Amino acid sequence: MPGLRGPSDYSQEPARHPALIINSKQPFNAEPHRSALVASYITPVDFFYKRNHGPIPVVDDIERYRVTIEGLVEKPVQLSMSEIRKLPKYTVAATLQCAGNRRTAMSKARTVKGVGWDVAALGNATWGGAKLSDVLEIVGISKLTSVSSLGGKHVEFVSVDKCKEEKGGPYKASIPLRQATNPDADVLLAYEMNGEIINRDHGYPLRVIVPGVIGARSVKWLDSISVIKEECQGFFMQKDYKMFPPSVNWDNINWSSRKAQMDFPVQCAICSLEDESVVDQGKVTVSGYALSGGGRGIERVDISVDGGKTWVEADRYQKSSVPYASDGINSDKWAWVLFKAVVDVPENAEIIAKAVDTAANVQPENVEDIWNLRGILNTSWHRVHVRKASRLTKSNL
Secondary structure: OOOOEOOOOOOOOOOOOOOEEEEEEEEEEEOOHHHHHHHOOOOOOOHOOOOOOOOOOOEEOOOOOOEEEEOOOOOOOEHHHHHHOOEEEEEEEEEEOOOOOHHHHHHHHHHOOOOOOOOOEEEEEEEEEEHHHHHHHHHOOOOOOOOOOOOOEEEEEEEEOOOOHHOEEEOEEEEEEEHHHHHHHHHEEEEEEEOOOOOOOOOOOOEEOOOEEOOOOOOOOOOEEEOOOOOOOOOHHHOOOOOOOOOOOOOOOOHHHOOOOOOOOEEEEEEEHHHHHHHOOOOEEEEEEOOOOOOEEEEEEEEEEEOOOEEOOOOOEEEOOOOOOOOOOOOOOOOOOEEEEEEEEOEEEEEEEEEOOOOOEEEOHHHHHOOOOOOOOOOOOOOEEEEEEEEHHHHOO
16 A cells, blocks of 8 residues: 555554553553543543554555545545545544453453453544545445445455454455445544544554444554455454354354354443452442443443442433433433442442443343353453451551
8 A cells, every 4th residue: 555554563663651551562452541541531542442463554655645445336436635534524422442341351250362451442532534424425335325236235444454363464344335324323434533633553544433333343544445245254354253152162163153243232340449449438439431332322330339239320421511311412322421329338348330221231240151262242240349448457557
């Protein structure tokens, strides 16, 4: 790709914030501390999780960069950044979440394969760019189209990075054409993140944002967009990011027996407390995030301080100036909801959080019930343990 290239080594990596928790150095995969994650509704770029499968691509000449729109279309084109910027610009608040979020906890139940993530492999940002539905009109595909005139049913996004899983080839993924051509799905070709030009770690100069779907489909560093007949056949669509039952292991797995994961299930996590915490006497603040896929809002977040025997409902909020309603017109349907509850806890407590979305989907109680060999979609009840500091201990400090 003229102007944009995927390096074969890690000698040109961008600088990252020193406070990030590094889960893998090469490729670079990192997340913020859980308490920093929910310090604000919009996640600062520095603290937005970094998920990579190879070295970060380098832009040599932005004026030469083009993204190709091709495949089963009537009028293939190559678009420069200046041409994309001339299209109507939309800003969408959307949370991206790695499918492996909370994998470390699942691995404690039974070992899984993959990068070990705590609870912060996600972030909420405002993304600015052109709608994919507008871009596809340029090549002759109308809005709300399920099958193109030439038989295309899927839209494939191809990066310029080099992934070992693709044997040195680029990362790629696809979404259904009906989703790509639906303006209400808010699929973007994004060039801005939080009001600034998107940086290298997050896809500069151009990436896809597919709201409500696992982060693996929001391809960074775009090289081409192809309208194709069948789903993308790349590694990350066919041999990864699929949800298998607990009975499947690496000896009996049949990748073709499961569909590629798209929407993420309802999820929440406590971020104000570590897995094991010692707290002062008195009330304890339990806060964190909740979200669901497919644009479904969060109807409720329940908190228990006695291991699930009794529950109280947490307050939910997004923007400070607008009351949150799970189906409200002023709520950000693709974004997470933050929650907070101030509770009394016993001397030794298991605190639990679970969320319910607008379709009445509820997080499963036990991680064992949703265990899978790749450790994806751990949406089980989030549990932390709290012990109160004794008055005697505090007086001796």
